[in-house]
Amino acid sequence: MxxxxxxxxxxxxxxxxxxxxxxxxxxxxxxxxxxxxxxxxxxxxxxxxxxxxxxxxxxxxxxxxxxxxxxxxxxxxxxxxxxxxxxxxxxxxxxxxxxxxxxxxxxxxxxWMSAEAKRKLVDYGIAPMQKDDEGIQCPHCRSVDVKLVSYFGSTACKALYQCKSCDEPFDYFKNL
The missing domain is CATH 3.30.300.130 (Fe-S cluster assembly (FSCA))
Structure with missing residues (x-):
């Protein structure tokens, strides 16, 4: 080798x-x-x-x-x-x-975020960023049937989404 x-x-x-x-x-x-x-x-x-x-x-x-x-x-x-x-x-x-x-x-x-950080975000209830903001997944039930509620979530680097499957709101870490 x-x-x-x-x-x-x-x-x-x-x-x-x-x-x-x-x-x-x-x-x-x-x-x-x-x-x-x-x-x-x-x-x-x-x-x-x-x-x-x-x-x-x-x-x-x-x-x-x-x-x-x-x-x-x-x-x-x-x-x-x-x-x-x-x-x-x-x-x-x-x-x-x-x-x-x-x-x-x-x-x-x-x-710059590590793969481990993204996994921890999901476990904490925050959806990690997705390439081109496509395929955002609910961190609670893993459904991709979600809707944008507000472009600004709990902080400016997050957006607020709601899952249409489990009805839970969640933050999504924007792809910056």
């Missing part, structure tokens, strides 16, 4: 997501990345900021930990809570000097 070198691999993800995963994989501060897996999205507390695709990078210079995050959209009200949770998590682990930077570029996209 012939071994394929990393240089010949073609990423099957958006390049920004591939690079984000590589930053974590190659990071000399893996323990800090692992600590931040405990920080959850305050609006969907079953997924971490890593699984959501918000956590971008971690660097340490001298005794300052700098964490870079990208909001799901530029006016996301949860980004401040995420930053506070990052500082609190790292302070509890003994990191006293933490700087959280918000990056708006490249813009966040739902394609």
């Amino acid at each position: 012939q071994r394929v070198s990393d240089e010949t691999l073609i990423p099957m993800l958006p390049i920004e997501e591939f690079e984000r995963r590589e930053r974590r994989r190659m990071s000399p501060v893996a323990d800090i990345w692992d600590l931040l897996d405990r920080v959850k999205d305050p609006e969907v507390p079953v997924i971490s900021i890593w699984e959501l695709g918000v956590l971008q990078d971690i660097t340490v210079q001298e005794d300052v930990v700098t964490v870079s995050i990208t909001p799901t959209y530029s006016g996301c009200p949860a980004i401040n809570a995420m930053a506070e949770d990052i500082v609190d998590c790292l302070a509890a682990a003994g990191y006293d000097h933490v700087n959280v930077q918000t990056r708006l570029q490249p813009a966040w996209t739902t394609s």
